[in-house]
Amino acid sequence: METHSCVNNFGVMDEAHYVGVDVGTSSVRAGLVKRGGHMLAIHTVPITVANPATDFYEQDSEEIWAAVCQAIKVVTSGLSDKSVIRGIGFDATCSLVVLDHDFRPVTISPHTGKVNFNIIMWMDHRAKEQAAFINSQQHKVLKYVGGKVSLEMQSPKLLWLKGHMEDTWNRAAYFLDLPDYLTLKASGSLSRSLCSVVCKWTYQCDGSTQGWDHSFFKSIGLEDLARDNWKKIGQKVVAPGTSCGVLTAAAAEQMGLVRTTQVATSIIDAHAGGLGLVATQATTSDDFVGRLALICGTSTCHMCVSKDPIFCQGVWGPYLSAMVPGCWLNEAGQSASGSLVDHIIKTHPAANKCTTGKSVYQWLEELLAVMAKEEKLSDPTLLTRDFHLYPDFHGNRSPIADPTMKGMISGLTLDASDRNLALLYLAAIQALAYGTRQIIEQLTSSGHNITSLLMCGGLSKSPIFSQTHADALGMKVLIPQAQAPVLLGASILAAAASGDYPDVTTAALAMADTAPSCLPHQELTRYHDHKYQVFKKMQADQEAYCQLMLNE
Incomplete structure (x- = not known):
C-alpha cells in the first residue's frame, strides 16, 4: 500500500500525548498531538474508492482498518515510550458498514460481487427512490433533518439493501457508521456514537427523551431492525469523547501501542472538524455560538451551534450534543465542492x-x-x-x-x-x-446569528477561495494556522476520554488553535x-x- 510521507516536529516527550485518526473519503490520516494541542506529526495513507456504476461508491472496511493501523504506527514511531499516549480518538465519513455475526464483511456491491466491499459510502446516491419514499411518509422524526431525509443518510441505504440485496440483508448482523466501526475494532465495544446515530440514523435525543423511534422504522418497512432490542443498529449510545474502554490486545499490537491507551467514542469527520474549528481562539463555550465552520473536502459541511434548538428548513438538525456537549448543532452542506x-x-x-x-x-x-x-x-x-x-x-x-x-x-x-x-x-x-x-x-432567517466563518480542508488553502468567501459574504473568515482541525477534533476526544480533561468542552478550549483573519474587500x-x-x-x-x- 502506498503511503505519504510523515511530517513531524517532535519536542520534549515527557507530557501526555494523544492520537487523532481521520478517515476521509480517499485517505486515512493519523496525527500525534501533545497536551495543549500542538500537532507533532501527521501521516497519510490512501484508501480505495470503488465507483463500479453511476451513483455507486463503495469501500473495504478491512483495507481501511489496515491503513488506520499503518498510519498510527508511523506517526508514533518517534516515541520511545508509547505509554505517554493517553488516548486515541477516531473520526470518519458517515458511511454504512455491514458485518456478519463474526464481524466479517458482508458485500454491498451488486456490480463487483467483491465480498470485502462492505461499505456504502456517504457520497453513494443509489438510494434516491428510497429517500423519496421515506420523505413521503412525513414522519415526525424528519423535523430533525430539515424536513427531508437525505439519500446520503443511513435509513435510505438500509431500505435499498433490504429491497435489492436479500442475501446481504439476511446475513447482516451489524450495521454501523464507519466511525463506530473504528471504535469497535479498537476497543471491542459495540456502543454507538450519539453523533453518528442522531445525525445520520434518525436516533432521537431531545433533552428529555432518547432512543430509537419504532414507529418510524415500521412506517418505512424496517421494523425488523427493532429485534433483540435494536442489536443490529445499536443498543448503547454514548456521547463523543466518552471512553469505550482500552485497546484490545489485537488492536494494540496492530497499532504498536500499549493496551492501556483509552479509546474515545468517535465522531463524524466533518463534526470533528467543526469541533476543532469553533473552539479556535475561544475563551469560553459561549464563543462557540455564532460561528459557521466550513469543513471543505470532497464535499463541504457547514456547522454551527446554538444554546437552544433552532429548526431550519433544508438544514439538518438541531442535534443535541452531537458536536459540542450541551449545544444544539445545525448542519448544512454542499454535496460537491x-x-x-x-x-x-x-x-x-x-x-x-x-x-x-x-x-x-x-x-x-x-x-x-x-x-x-x-x-x-x-x-x-x-x-x-x-x-x-x-x-x-x-x-x-x-x-x-x-x-x-x-x-x-x-x-x-x-x-x-x-x-x-x-x-x-x-x-x-x-x-x-x-x-x-x-x-x-x-440559517439567519431561522434564528441563527452568524458573525464569522472558520475554514479547514483542501479548498481553504486557496487564497482565492477564502478571500472570495469573505468578499461574497461580507464576513470575516478565519483559517487556523495548523490546518488540521479535523485531526485536532479527534485528538480532543482522545484527551477527554483519557481523563486528562474533565470533558470535551474543557479539552477543546485548552487545545484550540489560533487563526489569522481574512477580511472582506x-x-x-x-x-x-x-x-x-x-x-x-x-x-x-x-x-x-x-x-x-x-x-x-
Missing part, C-alpha cells in the same frame, strides 16, 4: 497545460492574476462578469435538499484554452461561496451581490425547466 473543482479541472482540454512544477490550483490562480492585469481590472474576481456557474453537479444538500439538482454554466464559447479553464475555476469557487451565502440566509460587495442574484436566478430557472418537462 472539492470534487466539483477537481472535476472541472480534470475534464477540461487544457488541464494538461500545467507544466510549471506548481500545483494546478496555484498555476490557475497565478494565471487569473495575469489575466486581470492584462484587462486592467482591479481584482481577478471581476473576470467572471459574463461567466456564471451553478455548482450542484451532485445534487443540492442544503438548503433546497434536492439530490436531483444539476450543475449549470452560462457564458460558454468555443474557447478551450488554459484561460478558459481559469475562468471556469474562478466561477466554480464563486458559485460555492454563493451557495454558502444562501445557506447563511436560511468592501469595493467588491456590489459585484458579488449581482453575481449572487444570477446564482439564484439560475437555480430558479432550473426548477422551472424541470416543471416544464414534467408537463411535457
